[in-house]
Amino acid sequence: MTAATRPGPGRMAYLAFCTLVFVFLVAPILVIVPLSFNAEPYFTFTEGMLRLDPDAWSLRWYREIIENEAWTGSLVNSMVIGVSATVIATVLGTLAALGLANPAVPARRAIMGILISPMVTPVIIAAAGMFFFYSGLGLGQTHLGIILAHAALGVPFVVVTVTATLAAYDPNLTRAAASLGAGPWTTFRRVQFPLIAPGVISGALFAFAVSFDEVVVVLFMGGVDQRTIPRQMWSGIREQISPAILAVATFLIAFAALLLLTVEWLRRRGRA
Amino acid sequence: MKVSVAPERRAQLRALGLVAPLLIFIGVTFIAPLATMLTRSVHDPVVADALPETLALLEAWDGTGTPPEAVYAAAARELERATAERTVGQVAGRVNRVQGGLRSVVTGTARDLGDIGQGPWREAMTAIDEAWADPATWHAIRTTGERFTARHYLNAVDLQRLPDGSVASQPEERRIYLRLFLRTLMVSGVITLLCLLLGYPIAHLIARAPPHRANLLLVLVLVPFWTSLLVRTTAWIVLLQTQGVLNDILVAMGLVSDDGRLAMVYNMTGTIVAMTHVLLPFMVLPLYSVMRGIPATHMNAAASLGATPLQAFLRVYWPQSLPGVGAGALLVFILAIGYYITPALVGGSDGQLISNMIAYHMQTSLNWGLAAALGGVLLAGVLVLYALYDRLVGVERMGLG
Numbered sequence: 001m002t003a004a005t006r007p008g009p010g011r012m013a014y015l016a017f018c019t020l021v022f023v024f025l026v027a028p029i030l031v032i033v034p035l036s037f038n039a040e041p042y043f044t045f046t047e048g049m050l051r052l053d054p055d056a057w058s059l060r061w062y063r064e065i066i067e068n069e070a071w072t073g074s075l076v077n078s079m080v081i082g083v084s085a086t087v088i089a090t091v092l093g094t095l096a097a098l099g100l101a102n103p104a105v106p107a108r109r110a111i112m113g114i115l116i117s118p119m120v121t122p123v124i125i126a127a128a129g130m131f132f133f134y135s136g137l138g139l140g141q142t143h144l145g146i147i148l149a150h151a152a153l154g155v156p157f158v159v160v161t162v163t164a165t166l167a168a169y170d171p172n173l174t175r176a177a178a179s180l181g182a183g184p185w186t187t188f189r190r191v192q193f194p195l196i197a198p199g200v201i202s203g204a205l206f207a208f209a210v211s212f213d214e215v216v217v218v219l220f221m222g223g224v225d226q227r228t229i230p231r232q233m234w235s236g237i238r239e240q241i242s243p244a245i246l247a248v249a250t251f252l253i254a255f256a257a258l259l260l261l262t263v264e265w266l267r268r269r270g271r272a
Numbered sequence: 273m274k275v276s277v278a279p280e281r282r283a284q285l286r287a288l289g290l291v292a293p294l295l296i297f298i299g300v301t302f303i304a305p306l307a308t309m310l311t312r313s314v315h316d317p318v319v320a321d322a323l324p325e326t327l328a329l330l331e332a333w334d335g336t337g338t339p340p341e342a343v344y345a346a347a348a349r350e351l352e353r354a355t356a357e358r359t360v361g362q363v364a365g366r367v368n369r370v371q372g373g374l375r376s377v378v379t380g381t382a383r384d385l386g387d388i389g390q391g392p393w394r395e396a397m398t399a400i401d402e403a404w405a406d407p408a409t410w411h412a413i414r415t416t417g418e419r420f421t422a423r424h425y426l427n428a429v430d431l432q433r434l435p436d437g438s439v440a441s442q443p444e445e446r447r448i449y450l451r452l453f454l455r456t457l458m459v460s461g462v463i464t465l466l467c468l469l470l471g472y473p474i475a476h477l478i479a480r481a482p483p484h485r486a487n488l489l490l491v492l493v494l495v496p497f498w499t500s501l502l503v504r505t506t507a508w509i510v511l512l513q514t515q516g517v518l519n520d521i522l523v524a525m526g527l528v529s530d531d532g533r534l535a536m537v538y539n540m541t542g543t544i545v546a547m548t549h550v551l552l553p554f555m556v557l558p559l560y561s562v563m564r565g566i567p568a569t570h571m572n573a574a575a576s577l578g579a580t581p582l583q584a585f586l587r588v589y590w591p592q593s594l595p596g597v598g599a600g601a602l603l604v605f606i607l608a609i610g611y612y613i614t615p616a617l618v619g620g621s622d623g624q625l626i627s628n629m630i631a632y633h634m635q636t637s638l639n640w641g642l643a644a645a646l647g648g649v650l651l652a653g654v655l656v657l658y659a660l661y662d663r664l665v666g667v668e669r670m671g672l673g
Binding site: 010014015017018021022024025026028029031032035042043044045088092093095096098099100101102104105106109111112113114115116117118120121122123124125126128129130131132133134136148149151152153155159160163164209212213215216220230233234237238241245246249252253256257259260263264 | 489498506654
């Protein structure tokens with residue numbers, strides 16, 4: 001409608017403001033990528049980089065993280081903890097969401113409130129409590145302790161996503177399957193699950209992202225053997241900040257983009 | 273009738289059976305740890321366990337002058353035992369928090385008592401340290417001896433219990449927590465406002481854009497949402513530090529001299545800028561989902577009825593977008609008041625929030641009771657806001673858009 005008429009000054013200002021906000025959102029993240037190829041140990045663009053002098057650009061920080069066992073070890077830890085926590089959160093979260101889809105469940109609202117509470121509880125309080133409680137159980141400084149903690153933090157995302165998908169599920173399909181002779185399990189496996197699968201997978205990706213990015217619980221509960229990538233970055237930023245951090249960050253940005261595109265793709269598939 | 277109740281009942285039980293495993297899991301892995309933490313804020317048995325007889329005898333003491341010889345004798349005996357059991361350090365640390373300087377008095381006395389075989393203990397202990405003649409010392413021991421205590425919560429809101437049992441403000445130089453709570457609330461408020469200011473226009477733009485462009489713009493909002501928090505925080509350090517990209521640009525443009533580079537990070541500015549960036553998607557997504565439901569025809573109708581664009585916005589669009597504003601603002605505020613990582617990394621000394629103080633007492637000062645009480649106050653605030661969010665929006669629609 002505005003395409004035909006020339007945009008007025010008000011609309012120009014509005015579009016300019018919006019553009020600036022989008023720059024604010026994305027530019028800080030994008031700046032990291034070229035800086036990770038800096039040949040010098042600086043956090044800013046050297047003159048050589050600006051002249052596009054090939055000698056000013058290098059892969060030295062990437063070489064450094066690949067050769068550094070602290071970083072490769074933390075990647076393994078992050079993957080092991082992230083995948084295990086995701087499996088627990090996704091299985092339990094999906095089951096609970098299926099149960100909560102039944103309006104007859106007593107105290108549905110209160111149960112929902114409890115299941116989502118890990119998402120809003122300040123993580124420092126949760127981490128401090130977990131430190132005491134898990135140490136008491138002998139789970140301090142163990143992978144299992146952190147996996148359980150991360151699963152708890154990932155649960156709300158699974159419950160929310162799967163619940164949202166189930167809201168769009170037509171219960172008549174279950175009745176139709178039952179009337180055609182399918183048992184509850186067959187109905188779930190052949191009818192309901194394929195339809196809600198995009199929501200379940202999105203929820204799982206959210207839960208994985210939560211664990212993969214979590215640092216406070218690891219700071220409180222993890223020992224040297226449980227160092228994850230965020231934990232390693234945390235000490236990198238606090239202690240000996242080096243552009244190697246930017247190389248790791250670039251890797252994480254690529255990874256985030258991959259997760260984001262997958263979730264968006266799933267969401268569109270779920271809607272279609 | 274009877275026939276239809278039974279299957280209904282069975283469906284209900286099956287639904288509960290599906291929910292139960294997760295409810296138990298969250299109860300054990302998440303709620304129980306929180307409960308342990310909160311217990312610590314009111315339950316502190318270390319001194320009570322170490323000095324039971326001393327504390328029992330102190331009950332009879334009226335709080336003026338020095339306690340009777342029997343108290344000294346019991347204290348001497350129990351301090352020696354605490355030394356043998358290696359709990360004297362914990363006792364000394366707790367007493368020291370009530371009355372500064374008593375740590376060395378307690379540990380030093382406990383050490384030297386070993387060389388003195390017999391009483392009178394009042395003279396012996398006072399000879400080791402004059403502090404034992406001061407009623408304040410005994411008051412501190414009595415205070416820390418309460419097995420169940422409100423002192424951590426009093427401390428968390430800058431109050432203390434005086435020797436006569438009344439509650440009063442902490443001395444001026446020890447009143448830091450209320451100010452910190454207030455600062456946390458104010459900073460969170462500022463961040464929420466900034467997020468609204470930046471988020472409202474772009475949510476509106478996305479909601480009104482044709483579908484394929486809206487999807488592209490949404491991805492721009494979601495990129496920071498999915499990018500690691502530590503990456504985003506690192507990005508702001510890189511951009512804002514004195515030798516960083518933004519200062520370099522300002523110097524190159526001649527807006528700032530090379531010596532006058534701006535301090536934009538490791539202070540409150542850094543905390544506010546980075547947290548606004550981190551939390552902005554949580555504002556945009558709920559706003560967008562509400563705005564998408566506002567028909568474009570409403571604004572046209574207002575215009576055709578003679579409203580100026582501003583009038584149409586204020587009287588037609590803004591009221592309809594309010595649920596999104598409420599949802600986004602509450603969510604951002606809830607997340608902001610409990611934030612820890614970003615202030616810890618870019619906040620410097622003046623950009624710290626209450627969570628950072630909790631971490632300090634957990635890890636550095638090891639005053640776990642106080643950390644738990646500060647956490648308890650913060651948690652209570654968050655739960656109130658969370659309940660409000662549930663009433664206004666519903667928790668199952670949390671945050672993801």
